Amino acid sequence: MFSVALVLTVLIGYLVTGIASGDVDWLALIGDPTWSPDNAAFGALAMIYGSAVVCVLALVLAVPVGWSAAIALSEYLPPRLARPLRLSIELLAAVPSIVYGLIGIMVVRPFVAALGDVPGGDSLLAAGIVLAVMIMPTIVAVSVDALAAVPSRYREAAYSLGLTRREVVRSAVLPQARAGMRAGVLLGLARALGEAIAVFLVIGRADGRLPKSFGEFLSSLVHPGQTLTTKLAGPEPMLAGTSGPYFAALCGLGVILLVLVAAATVWGTRRTSSRSVKRGLRAHRATSWLRIPRDRLTTLLRLGALLLPGTLLVGMLAILVTRGSSALNPAFWLTSSTGAAGGGVRDQIVGTLLLLATTALIALPLGYGAGVLIGAQASARTARVLETLTVAIGGTPTILLGLAGYVIFSTAMGWGRSWLAGAVVLVPVVVPVIALTTAGRIRSMPSELTESALALGLSRTQYIRSVVIPYTWPATLTGLLLGLARAAGETAPLIFTATVFFGAPALPTGIVDSPVQALPTHIFTLSQDSGAPEAVTQAWGSALVLVLITAVLLSLAVALRNRFEGARRWTT
16 A cells, blocks of 8 residues: 555645645635736636536536436346447546547537537537546446346345336335445546546636626536636646745645545445445335336336447547548558658657556556555455545546656656656556455455465465465456556646657657657647647547557456456446
8 A cells, every 4th residue: 555655645745845835825716716827816716617517517418328328237138238338338438538538629619619609619518528428437337336236136026016117226226226326426526527638628728717697607608618627737837837826826726626536536435334225125106107108218218328328439439430540551550750740650659658568567566565455454444444545546636646746756856758757657547446456356255265275374475475366366467457548548647747749769768858759648739739630630540549559458458357257346
């Protein structure tokens, strides 16, 4: 758990030190909408409003569809059909956020522009729609796990009373699964709060937009806005220096964001109380009016909701293949980029693989040690606290990791842009996935193995070396690949610490002032020049390459999961 404690210490230390470097008027920061560094006015109310609006829009759009799709997967479809459909939904969760941003530019912004009759389409509504698509897989995956955990005897008892399928789900299943389904929503909310890059590309980044009436509120939905994450992902952290009131105000934004994400994550991962677990069949006011037609209509709606995530995945793949056809040419993979938007992406691929390989070497022992501590050595209460902290680290907005890495490595240690700094700031993204997957595997280990090892008189070290490691390594490897799949698409941590758009060699020759080029930041830079056709073509081709690399990592992880029946906590 050293890595988790270290990340928490560094992150909190960075924010506290930054706040201490200048006076922060917390009342003005929270209650004033005006953000004007030239006039020493640092009010974040408009950003808090923007974050709240886009998250509420995302939840309103994603929760009904996600819950309905989860119920259809768990209660309506046979496992043979539900399994591949669930996998397709889980693949949506692995699509890099920069790709969601690109699709938002191409599809969502024109839709909002036509809907609101506004130019461009950059708006809070566009950001809310993009976030809804991004958090829906999380809601579905966690909700399916919660529904699957309901004992079959509840369903059998309800069916024996002559209830329809809709009534069984409502009366016997949902009361038991409600806490887990609510956790899926809160984990989705945590991701929406912490997302920076996809929102950055479609929201417009306009400061000080705070409506004063309901009519202005409706109008503000189709006009540009600002959120806490998009403010931190912009150029201001580079302009604010590393001390003074400007930098302190930005760190104050980071504290507000971290508290909101941590609260949603901790609330979403808290254990269900025994009272709710023991809750039995819930009585509902029975009515025989049109029972069968209502049951058929509900079935139709839930199965229809299940089609939406699959349609989104197929549509996204179709767009990627159509717009990124340049990636189908081997020369695009094997040649380096030329000019602003020409050539291939060989150097970006090499840089991305270098970052992932280095991150894997650092994260694997740290994540595995944390997993063994949580699953095998800590007491139940301590393990629960450590697991919650690990989940909270996994939900930390990566833009904060990038800013902390920029101040510590690039500025304080004098590394400048360094590939090693980029790999280090990606480690907190991967470690929680490895730790939680390993701990879940250890908990699923048959008790006979532990009892046999203790009966033979093995020491704790011998038990872990001879029993735990051989049993858990497939799950650990699966967690590593899943963590790397997520890290491959991270853009925000690398912008400030490790990458440049052009001019870096494919392989660095040192550590200090040794940047690399990487696919996520390459796509991010090109996508901001969306008016140039060459840049757009290069961005889509790079996005398809990044998705294919992520798909390879996920395919390996799924193959391992299917073979070694590991605990499925990583899917959440």
